[in-house]
Amino acid sequence: MPTEKNIKTPEILWEHFESYKTECKANPRKENYWSNRIEKEVSISRERVMTWEGFEIWLRKNKIIVNIDDYKANKEERYSEYANIIHTIGREIWEDKFTGAVSGIYKENIIARELGIKDRSDITSDNKPITTIKLIRGHERTKDESQQDS
Numbered sequence: 001m002p003t004e005k006n007i008k009t010p011e012i013l014w015e016h017f018e019s020y021k022t023e024c025k026a027n028p029r030k031e032n033y034w035s036n037r038i039e040k041e042v043s044i045s046r047e048r049v050m051t052w053e054g055f056e057i058w059l060r061k062n063k064i065i066v067n068i069d070d071y072k073a074n075k076e077e078r079y080s081e082y083a084n085i086i087h088t089i090g091r092e093i094w095e096d097k098f099t100g101a102v103s104g105i106y107k108e109n110i111i112a113r114e115l116g117i118k119d120r121s122d123i124t125s126d127n128k129p130i131t132t133i134k135l136i137r138g139h140e141r142t143k144d145e146s147q148q149d150s
Contacts, residue, residue: 005078006065010085013071017089020058023046047105050096055089 007013035042048054052072059065071079072086079086094115101111120122 007068007071007082010082013082014085015091016062016064017055017060017085020055021050021092022063023058024050047100049106049111050093050099052090052093055093097116 007016025047028047030043032043037114046102046136052068056068058141069075071082074080074083091117097106097111097115100106101108
């Protein structure tokens with residue numbers, strides 16, 4: 001017999017997310033650093049990044065639920081009606097991270113890594129296979145010869 005859900009409807013889950021988002025954006029993190037120019041400690045506000053983990057911690061602190069993995073994974077097909085809300089929450093979190101990184105609010109390299117975004121440039125081989133490795137001493141070795149040494 002299925003147990004009762006802690007979050008009764010998808011709409012309530014959405015309301016919780018909206019509350020988390022509001023609290024997250026209304027309460028920035030403080031960064032303290034020493035300013036040599038004015039010779040004192042300075043505090044600046046840094047916008048908080050929304051994350052699934054942060055949302056789950058918010059739910060726990062507010063005594064709503066400890067873990068939302070079952071909702072996200074649709075465990076035993078019990079959470080199908082939550083799928084659209086879960087997807088929308090995920091997209092909002094992704095978009096917040098992406099636009100925050102692009103605009104310089106968040107550290108772009110950390111966010112890019114978390115979002116699985118890679119910026120790769122080939123500046124050495126013109127997108128052709130490397131067959132010869134030139135050593136600083138001027139000795140040339142083929143790729144095959146180099147692999148034999150390994």
